[in-house]
Amino acid sequence: MSWISERARAFTCAGNGLLHMIGSESHARIHVLAVGAVIVAGVVTHISRSEWIILVLACGFVIACEAFNTALERLADATHPEDHPLVGQAKDVAAGAVLVSALASVIIGALIFLPYWLN
Numbered sequence: 001m002s003w004i005s006e007r008a009r010a011f012t013c014a015g016n017g018l019l020h021m022i023g024s025e026s027h028a029r030i031h032v033l034a035v036g037a038v039i040v041a042g043v044v045t046h047i048s049r050s051e052w053i054i055l056v057l058a059c060g061f062v063i064a065c066e067a068f069n070t071a072l073e074r075l076a077d078a079t080h081p082e083d084h085p086l087v088g089q090a091k092d093v094a095a096g097a098v099l100v101s102a103l104a105s106v107i108i109g110a111l112i113f114l115p116y117w118l119n
């Protein structure tokens with residue numbers, strides 16, 4: 001397999017993973033919709049380049065946390081389908097990471113947009 005087709009396959013796998021996450025996880029769909037709303041708000045509000053950089057990092061962080069959370073859930077369900085307190089804790093901690101990233105992003109969004117909208 002050539003270098004280019006190996007890279008193309010890797011991108012396809014990653015894209016399939018994201019599509020699977022969006023198709024199967026309602027929270028992921030909410031976060032993707034929120035990212036879309038943030039992009040529209042950023043364009044309409046004419047935020048600065050450095051504010052775009054911060055928003056891209058915040059949005060990417062939330063989607064990445066959601067992806068790791070989904071991956072951990074799939075691994076847990078595949079390797080230990082029965083109920084186990086440690087599996088439950090692992091899933092809860094991963095969900096907590098998503099919550100932290102989402103809350104931090106909401107605060108970042110408020111710090112960026114509110115000064116524009118309240119003036």
Ligand SMILES: Nc1ncnc2c1ncn2[C@@H]1O[C@H](COP(=O)(O)OP(=O)(O)OP(=O)(O)O)[C@@H](O)[C@H]1O
Pocket residue numbers: 025027069073080081082083084085087088089091092095
């Ligand atoms: N095998 C298990 N053993 C013990 N508790 C579990 C197990 N699977 C799930 N749970 C509990 O149920 C919760 C929901 O798990 P589930 O796999 O349904 O995730 P989910 O509803 O898709 O969560 P999220 O919204 O974070 O994606 C977990 O956070 C955990 O508390």
